[in-house]
Structure formats: C-alpha cells, structure tokens
Amino acid sequence: xxxxxxxxxxxxxxxxxxxxxxxxxxxxxxxxxxxxxxxxxxxxxxxxxxxxxxxxxxxxxxxxxxxxxxxxxxxxxxxxxxxxxxxxxxxxxxxxxxxxxxxxxxxxxxxxxxxxxxxxxxxxxxxxxxxxxxxxxxxxxxxxxxxxxxxxxxxxxxxxxxxxxxxxx
Numbered sequence: 001x002x003x004x005x006x007x008x009x010x011x012x013x014x015x016x017x018x019x020x021x022x023x024x025x026x027x028x029x030x031x032x033x034x035x036x037x038x039x040x041x042x043x044x045x046x047x048x049x050x051x052x053x054x055x056x057x058x059x060x061x062x063x064x065x066x067x068x069x070x071x072x073x074x075x076x077x078x079x080x081x082x083x084x085x086x087x088x089x090x091x092x093x094x095x096x097x098x099x100x101x102x103x104x105x106x107x108x109x110x111x112x113x114x115x116x117x118x119x120x121x122x123x124x125x126x127x128x129x130x131x132x133x134x135x136x137x138x139x140x141x142x143x144x145x146x147x148x149x150x151x152x153x154x155x156x157x158x159x160x161x162x163x164x165x166x167x168x169x
Contacts, residue, residue, distance in 0.1 A: 020055070035058075134149065137150075145161060
C-alpha cells in the first residue's frame with residue numbers, strides 16, 4: 001500500500017540570535033518558502049540595516065521530510081520547535097500564518113461606523129479592505145481600533161482597522 005503524500009505545512013524553527021537573515025538567505029537560495037518578519041532600522045554609523053521583529057524565529061513551509069532535510073543535509077542552521085503536548089514538530093495552520101503575515105505587513109487608517117460598540121478582546125473578522133478575512137481580537141488604543149492576531153498563543157501582531165470593517169464573530 002502506498003503511503004499518503006506529505007502535505008505542505010508551516011514549521012516553526014529557531015535560528016541562533018543574529019543569524020536569522022543568513023538563514024533566510026540560505027532558504028531563498030534553496031527556493032524554500034519561508035517567513036521571517038523584519039524591519040529596517042538605523043544601525044551603526046546611521047546605516048540602514050534589516051533586523052528581525054521576532055528574535056531567532058523562522059517559519060518554513062515544506063513537507064515534513066523536506067523540512068528535516070533542510071536542517072540535516074542542506075546547511076540551514078536552525079532547529080525545529082517541538083509541540084510539548086504532541087511531541088511532534090510544531091506546525092502553524094495555513095490560515096493562522098496567513099492572518100499573521102497580513103497583519104504584520106499592513107495597517108490602514110480609513111474609517112467608518114459600526115452598528116454597536118466593540119468590547120476589548122472580542123473576537124472579530126475583518127470584512128472589508130486589504131485585511132478582509134483576517135480573524136482576531138479587537139483592541140482599542142488611543143481611540144484607534146486594532147485587530148490583533150495571535151500565533152502560537154505567544155506571538156501577537158496588530159494592524160489599525162476601521163470599526164466599520166469589523167464584524168463580531
């Protein structure tokens with residue numbers, strides 16, 4: 001009987017502090033889909049440098065066997081994170097990764113009206129605009145509304161979203 005085809009998944013890996021950009025470059029050389037959120041900041045002597053937003057964390061999209069091959073045989077200097085409950089490699093669902101990436105990549109300032117007030121922490125879905133379909137919790141800060149998405153229960157990203165673009169889930 002033939003084994004079922006392996007599915008692509010987002011695996012969570014850790015690189016040594018300061019090596020995230022090198023790991024990203026190696027994954028790019030190998031043509032492997034990956035995500036390392038970064039930002040541009042001023043470095044030494046005012047030069048612009050790219051820094052990771054989340055130290056040491058790398059997300060790699062591959063099949064399980066290809067993911068293991070990257071670490072053991074392809075020279076990607078990282079180690080996978082294990083889920084303590086299942087004792088298997090930690091995997092982020094596609095929808096959660098997509099929402100997290102989209103919120104980190106975008107913020108919008110346009111506004112509108114909502115038929116009822118939102119409660120801090122309430123589960124919402126973005127129904128309009130570039131973040132349409134993203135699900136998260138609402139937060140209000142200095143009069144602005146944000147959709148906050150969580151990844152692995154400990155990483156959070158937020159983007160300003162007009163109240164009219166949010167529906168209670």
